[in-house]
Amino acid sequence: MADIQQLEKRLYRSIGTAIADYKMIQDGDSILVAVSGGKDSWVLLEVLHNLQKRAPVDFSLVAVNIDQGYAGFRQDKIEDFLAKKDIKNEMQYVDIASILNEKLDEGVVPCSLCARLRRGALSSAAKKLNCNKIALGHHLDDMIETLLLNQFFSGKIASMAPVLQPEDGSAKVIRPLVYVKEDDIITFAKEKGYPIVCCQCPLACGENTHGDHKRRKLKMMLKDLEKEIPEIKNSLISSLTNVNPSHLMDRNLWNFETCSRL
Template identity: 45%
Template sequence: MATRRQFFKTGFENNKLAKRLYRQVGKAIGDFNLIEDGDKVMVCLSGGKDSFAMLDILLGLQARAPVHFDIIAVNLDQNLPGFPKDILPVYLKEKNIPFHIETQDTYSIIRRLIPENKPVCSLCSRLRRGILYRVAGELGATKIALGHHRDDILETFFLNLFFGAKIKSMPPKLKTNDGKHIVIRPLAYVKETDIEHFAEIRQYPVFPKNLCGAKENQQRRQIKTLIREWEKRYPGRIENIFSSLSTVVPSHLMDNRLYDFDSLTSDENDTDRFLPETTDLIE
């Protein structure tokens, strides 16, 4: 049985966690102008811990924000076997949160087009994305909020680096290819372990894992394990890597689409102002 001191210590730590999450989400909103006055934010609620936490935090910020914005939670029912249809409507009604459940049988489409035991995530993602974009237009949403967190962004960065030969990740804010929608990721600064702890505290009715039956991407699982191992063995390494995504120096990379190397010439009159390139130990 927990002692009185342990009880208050746990409450104090939980309160610190909540404040940290609100601060990090608020900072992401401010840094990237994710939400503006008059926005209608469509929060994509998958039933996982990340989207539950995102909705919860945005509702808290909505109550104290200096600007007015509306929130509507949207869930896509893809007709998956065993999909818990009643969980989200009950939860959202109890919380008095405006919501919309969109039902589209993408599961049958995927099963028809993808052979058994073949990866389905790519097609499923495209179908889901198209439906959500359409729903956003029908609901008049000005922003589409996805629950990707810091670790998702880092995993995507390393996946592109290791397997795609690209320096690319998930931006906190992007315009869709057709130019009609703005997608935002308010959890961009938030660690997955903090979300896990927060979800336990808040006791969200999280859906069962692997509801769709698809196996987790092997490459992404390897990257996730690598990141967790680095965090344990090398404190600060992951924070530095994540910070590097915001401090890009195109002139010290090799993409001539980002930096005009062809026009780069020396300034003979000002050469004394610069140290030799070899003195820069960190390139």
């Protein structure tokens, strides 16, 4: 019990710190919380919902779920849970499954197009609901995995921004869980008994899940490394807040006249 109380305190502290560090929430904000039915989004929603009651700023929340068109998806479970908690919500249907089927050749991993379509659907929902921000449940492990995936497979140093203003001026994306470790989310979600609802995409929920194969491999690698270097995740997330461009090789950051960084 004491452990769970400590975990809860840690979660609220980490999320509160991230919100303050990156000025994620301001007075008058109307925030769409993307609720997939997975553990991350439930934790995000619960914490924001409780912070709303005691925050010094006034903001509103609406939980949005998108049924992506896979047979057997239990959107009703999500809707029921939100109704019981008395949380304003909007259930949507966007047939992403059919679009992926039509657009992609067999064997192509559809995840990046799927993510773009889902983001587009959330952005349209934000517009419809007059929300100026979209809160997503990406956590600390997502941040460092993305950093390493970009280095390993895309030849760049980049992760995900805690706050992102899309160029088209649509709703700003915020990621309040950036300081929260996935293990803490798993323990907290179990304790709270959220209804975990799978999207029913065969790549994500089938017996042979292989949607994001590289990410899962990296996750296992980090787990192994953590046994030898217990602070590895903290160090990696810190590295994202402690960038020294003059010790990198990006010529766009370099002034050749003065041999210094721009």
